[in-house]
Amino acid sequence: MSRRLTWLDVFTSRPLAGNGLAVVHDADDLDEERMLGFARETKLSETAFVQTATESGADYRNRIWMTTRELPFAGHPSLGTAVAVAHARGEREARYVQQTGAGLQPIEVELGSNGAPARASMLLEPARFGDERDPGEVVTALGLVDADADPELPPQLVSCGVQPLIVAVREEAVLARVHPDPDLLGALLGESDAVCAYVAWPEPDGEHVQARAFFLEGRQVAEDPATGSAAGPLCAYLHARTGATRIEVAQGVAMGRPSRLVCEAGERVRLAGDVVVLIDGQVEL
Numbered sequence: 001m002s003r004r005l006t007w008l009d010v011f012t013s014r015p016l017a018g019n020g021l022a023v024v025h026d027a028d029d030l031d032e033e034r035m036l037g038f039a040r041e042t043k044l045s046e047t048a049f050v051q052t053a054t055e056s057g058a059d060y061r062n063r064i065w066m067t068t069r070e071l072p073f074a075g076h077p078s079l080g081t082a083v084a085v086a087h088a089r090g091e092r093e094a095r096y097v098q099q100t101g102a103g104l105q106p107i108e109v110e111l112g113s114n115g116a117p118a119r120a121s122m123l124l125e126p127a128r129f130g131d132e133r134d135p136g137e138v139v140t141a142l143g144l145v146d147a148d149a150d151p152e153l154p155p156q157l158v159s160c161g162v163q164p165l166i167v168a169v170r171e172e173a174v175l176a177r178v179h180p181d182p183d184l185l186g187a188l189l190g191e192s193d194a195v196c197a198y199v200a201w202p203e204p205d206g207e208h209v210q211a212r213a214f215f216l217e218g219r220q221v222a223e224d225p226a227t228g229s230a231a232g233p234l235c236a237y238l239h240a241r242t243g244a245t246r247i248e249v250a251q252g253v254a255m256g257r258p259s260r261l262v263c264e265a266g267e268r269v270r271l272a273g274d275v276v277v278l279i280d281g282q283v284e285l
Helices: 032-042 075-089 135-141 172-177 182-192 228-242
Strands: 002-010 019-024 047-051 060-065 093-100 103-110 118-123 128-132 156-159 165-168 197-202 208-217 220-224 246-251 259-264 270-284
Touching (some): 002 075, 075 103, 075 118, 075 228, 075 270, 165 182, 172 197, 172 208, 182 197, 182 208, 197 228, 208 228, 228 246
Parallel strands (some): 019 047, 060 093, 165 197
Antiparallel strands (some): 002 019, 002 270, 093 103, 103 118, 118 270, 156 165
16 A cells, blocks of 8 residues: 655755665554565665554654664654654644653654754653673774773663663774674674664763764674664763763764764753655555
């Protein structure tokens, strides 16, 4: 049947940057095989499917799929889906409560006018701090050496819905040298059920951060141009260790997909970014 499809770029104010997202509306009757199949068809890092909420207090349910499996939660599919829903409903400003596998997340949306990008922000799940990891093991898996690790900021698992491994490095130049070993990265992430290694260099001003995110897809390492579900935990991590209350994360630069993610610390980290609608059409699915 014909369903509405919205294609967006998230965490960017201009098309063909940030992290791409396809959103399929009215997806209640799609089974998991069809959702996974369409996610593979798009070849995007994530594809979202809007369904009727099954929990009290939620406005809609967001099913988020990678090309390999469903995720309980992810950042750019959450903000992008909220913009797609507002766009489909003709609501210039909206507040939604989104249902995901990680819980209920309040999201605020403001659609742009005269070609301006939309703006969306959301409260992530409360931060949960997991184990610190051995810096030597972590940098080896990332193709780095011991001296590349930040001596004051050890690798740690932190979750605001899903769990990335936060890895701080000591200088900007280290980011360009990251070259993960697929086997070692797979073992590192598999031991802790971490979704990715989020390699970050906090700039000296305490507010700006440059970051890269590395996932494992099958036996291949994949890089993500914008990872809200990791930027939020990074904000919580830096708030706990350095007192930072707001960070702006630059990601995707090395991929030619520059992205900007803004996070504010609090009882729940608030994640925000710009969103651009590229395509609004139909898909036979």
